[in-house]
Amino acid sequence: GAVVSQHPSRVICKSGTSVKIECRSLDFQATTMFWYRQFPKQSLMLMATSNEGSKATYEQGVEKDKFLINHASLTLSTLTVTSAHPEDSSFYICSARGSSYSYEQYFGPGTRLTVT
């Protein structure tokens, strides 16, 4: 149980275009989803927290107009990178948390974004 999927696993886009990444909880309802960014050989950095039906809360330094997060249902959150630039190239990982009594976050396999 507790499986989180991400789509696509890899995406290459041209500079200036937008790309959408999906995060789905497959076998549980995710009241909260998190988006992290991982640079090569570095740790994961929290970008934003989203609760179903609410606006996402962004970490300091993360541009909310550039990284649009939507959590429209209890099983789906999307991250849209708008007007992508090469410096947005990174590994994006989502995680999901279930009920209020669940301590664990379940992580998706990640999406490798390359902006050319």
Add this chain to the structure above:
Amino acid sequence: AQSVAQPEDQVNVAEGNPLTVKCTYSVSGNPYLFWYVQYPNRGLQFLLKYITGDNLVKGSYGFEAEFNKSQTSFHLKKPSALVSDSALYFCAVSLFRGADGLTFGKGTHLIIQP
């Protein structure tokens, strides 16, 4: 603000030997501590957590970790390493039992040599 330190970029252990991956933390409040493992180009897999109670926590794949409040440490251990344990290990801390976004250490590459 909370922080996590993993002082070793890489740990090398011979197969069959015990292994330790170090983690120290800094929080203003009660810490909730986690260990995750990441294989190449894959997401994180949960290993174990400390929420409350017994300081020795047992997790997946034979791993365990000991919470030491006085030393603010949460080192990951395994009595006998396997080559398949080779991966990138992350220690993480939460202030709200995992309900908030996790703060991760920079990760430690564990290499088990046959």
